[in-house]
Amino acid sequence: METFLTIDRDGPVLTWSMHAPEVRNALTGNTAAAEFIAACEAANADPTVRAVIITGYEGMFSSGGNVKDMRRFFDDAMTPERIAQEYRTGIQRLARAVHGLEVPTIAAVGGPAIGAGCDLSCMCDIRIASENASFAESFVKVGIVPGDGGAWLLPRAVGASRAAEMAFTGDTLNAQQALAIGLVSQVVPAAELLNAARELASRIVRNSGPALRMTKRLLREAQTARLDTVLEMSATMQAIAHKTPQNREAVQAFIEKRAPKFSD
CATH class of the missing domain: 3.90.226.10 (2-enoyl-CoA Hydratase; Chain A, domain 1)
Structure with missing residues (x-):
């Protein structure tokens, strides 16, 4: 088959x-x-x-x-x-x-x-x-x-x-x-x-892989969750995102006016 x-x-x-x-x-x-x-x-x-x-x-x-x-x-x-x-x-x-x-x-x-x-x-x-x-x-x-x-x-x-x-x-x-x-x-x-x-x-x-996955998760959860719940999830995921190497590279690239290079 x-x-x-x-x-x-x-x-x-x-x-x-x-x-x-x-x-x-x-x-x-x-x-x-x-x-x-x-x-x-x-x-x-x-x-x-x-x-x-x-x-x-x-x-x-x-x-x-x-x-x-x-x-x-x-x-x-x-x-x-x-x-x-x-x-x-x-x-x-x-x-x-x-x-x-x-x-x-x-x-x-x-x-x-x-x-x-x-x-x-x-x-x-x-x-x-x-x-x-x-x-x-x-x-x-x-x-x-x-x-x-x-x-x-x-x-x-x-x-x-x-x-x-x-x-x-x-x-x-x-x-x-x-x-x-x-x-x-x-x-x-x-x-x-x-x-x-x-x-x-x-x-x-072109964007951060971890940020894309977490953004999608938030969008999906927001369809059925209360605002307070989504805000708390957002705070937790944001804390994780700030500690990813992709965030570090994206911020540095923005400051240096260049495209970020992610290695995932």
Whole structure:
């Protein structure tokens, strides 16, 4: 069986490309979850990694769940308990892993991002779309719910009202509509998508690796924590940051009016 993810590295930037054209990069019924989990664990454990780009093969991001594979749930042997456990140990572990990545993540969406594919993009910190991209929270269209955490992820990307409209209708948005509601931060020509993602990643990874990881952690915690809690976490992380060699180098470089040189 071919691998689902192709992993490339350019200095501190990893690019994970989904390549299962026969199922349009479906995230279920294959090794996608296991490969994403392993890739996330490896990136978190490597302090020299400072950003991850997630993309798909040309013209496709991800079709989400494999609808044809869902027919096996019709079998009486597939009890609700077994199905729920399969979600917990499959797509939901993928969601926890990608959302839990410690470094900044960029989804470079070059084509349809449907159902769990849309939610995969929302697991990332930043989304860039090509002019050919489209997005749909389409679970309701096949009589199911966002079993991968989309009900938590999508409102944080576009707000409660927009998320409800997408989830209740299952309608597909084109790239410009996604830009208008803030689901993506920029739309670029298809041929320029990966370069745009890499250029953004290069601006991110010029900065301190430890500071990037701690900043991401604070941004994520701030979504659900009280201000007092975030302030205390910020004070603790700031104390750690001030003692890193990256902070020392960044401050010295600023004073000397030069670009910092980090060794991680």
